[in-house]
Amino acid sequence: MERRKFTQSLTTSIAGISLARGIGPHPLCNSKNKLGIALVGLGNYASRQLAPALLETHMCELKGIVTGTPSKIDQWKKTYDLEDHQIYNYDNFDSIANNDKIDIVYVVLPNNMHKEYTLRAFQAGKHVICEKPLAMNAQEAAEMVAAGKKANRQLFVGYRLHYEPHHREAIRLCQTEAFGKIKFFEGGFGFRIGNPNQWRLKKEYGGGALMDVGIYVIQGARYTIGQEPIAVSAREFKTDAVKFKEVDELITWQMEFPKGVVANCTTTFSASTNHLYVASEKGFIRVSPAYGYSGIGGHTRKYKFDFPQVNQQALHMDGISNTLMNAVPDLNVCGEEGLRDMKIIDAIFKSVKQVGKRVLI
Numbered sequence: 047m048e049r050r051k052f053t054q055s056l057t058t059s060i061a062g063i064s065l066a067r068g069i070g071p072h073p074l075c076n077s078k079n080k081l082g083i084a085l086v087g088l089g090n091y092a093s094r095q096l097a098p099a100l101l102e103t104h105m106c107e108l109k110g111i112v113t114g115t116p117s118k119i120d121q122w123k124k125t126y127d128l129e130d131h132q133i134y135n136y137d138n139f140d141s142i143a144n145n146d147k148i149d150i151v152y153v154v155l156p157n158n159m160h161k162e163y164t165l166r167a168f169q170a171g172k173h174v175i176c177e178k179p180l181a182m183n184a185q186e187a188a189e190m191v192a193a194g195k196k197a198n199r200q201l202f203v204g205y206r207l208h209y210e211p212h213h214r215e216a217i218r219l220c221q222t223e224a225f226g227k228i229k230f231f232e233g234g235f236g237f238r239i240g241n242p243n244q245w246r247l248k249k250e251y252g253g254g255a256l257m258d259v260g261i262y263v264i265q266g267a268r269y270t271i272g273q274e275p276i277a278v279s280a281r282e283f284k285t286d287a288v289k290f291k292e293v294d295e296l297i298t299w300q301m302e303f304p305k306g307v308v309a310n311c312t313t314t315f316s317a318s319t320n321h322l323y324v325a326s327e328k329g330f331i332r333v334s335p336a337y338g339y340s341g342i343g344g345h346t347r348k349y350k351f352d353f354p355q356v357n358q359q360a361l362h363m364d365g366i367s368n369t370l371m372n373a374v375p376d377l378n379v380c381g382e383e384g385l386r387d388m389k390i391i392d393a394i395f396k397s398v399k400q401v402g403k404r405v406l407i
């Protein structure tokens with residue numbers, strides 16, 4: 047099936063679930079066919095992935111941008127058919143409250159700015175999608191979740207793989223115990239980082255491999271095993287103490303799940319690793335590569351599973367829009383889910399500081 051049709055059918059089936067459950071439509075649904083999204087921060091992820099994806103979405107569209115770089119504006123206006131009143135900067139951002147065409151603010155800024163812009167967006171009466179990691183730590187993430195509740199608006203996190211078919215199939219195989227009970231998990235996500243001056247290598251911005259990509263391994267372990275870890279032990283290693291002076295280069299950690307199931311995980315900024323492996327009593331499930339924007343592949347002991355490559359970001363934003371328009375809860379990408387991962391990340395850093403000591407979560 048070609049990508050657009052597949053995206054459409056998945057979106058339709060997501061919407062179908064709400065009808066089957068008899069949940070009534072959200073008021074937004076009566077007034078609009080598509081929700082309006084404003085992207086805050088027009089860096090790599092917003093410009094190369096999210097904005098192009100918004101040309102493929104069925105339930106949401108780009109209705110505003112927030113940038114501190116005026117030289118970017120003309121190109122964005124041309125490419126995405128935007129007008130002056132849809133362009134904001136960081137100073138006048140709060141006036142987005144007066145723009146009723148914008149329903150969702152999507153925060154795509156460095157990690158240390160996630161909390162501030164999420165809180166300001168809630169104050170402006172908008173729903174929020176905030177990129178991963180949700181915040182700098184669990185304390186901040188909890189404040190963001192609480193602010194959403196107080197404003198009666200929803201918080202989502204940018205976990206783009208929950209609608210990706212290979213990951214959905216891996217979850218299904220695990221949930222149905224297709225190969226028996228899960229015994230252990232192995233996973234890794236890392237890449238060789240370039241520019242030594244970028245914010246990802248700075249502590250004050252919330253840099254480091256674990257916050258950037260290791261979080262996907264935490265997610266992968268949690269959604270395949272289907273339980274919450276009870277303890278972690280972690281070690282950090284460096285091969286380049288200059289480049290990684292401020293942040294973690296490589297962390298390996300072990301998460302203990304109830305009933306003795308264990309996850310061995312690695313994240314790194316100095317080499318490539320990209321896989322998810324679940325070993326069960328009677329077979330295995332492997333997604334490899336697992337975490338990229340495309341090229342995802344699925345394998346089991348008996349067969350391969352190859353689904354069409356999809357636009358992950360388009361499905362993710364359509365899934366969230368469906369949640370809002372049709373009142374279909376999606377617990378996988380909600381703020382609380384981001385908060386759970388921040389608690390685990392805090393515990394991993396605590397264990398690293400104590401050279402691998404077991405830390406309860």
Ligand code: NAD
Nearest residue numbers: 087088089090091092154155156157177178179204206245
């Ligand atoms: P980036 O550096 O390319 O973009 C950051 C943007 O923030 C830039 O436009 C920059 O101008 C702007 N900005 C505003 N104030 C700034 C300040 N004080 N310092 C630095 N930049 C400032 O980063 P990115 O790769 O687009 O990442 C942005 C967010 O998206 C991060 O939270 C990252 O973790 C997340 N992300 C998620 C995925 C994913 O797969 N879900 C992939 C990439 C990035």
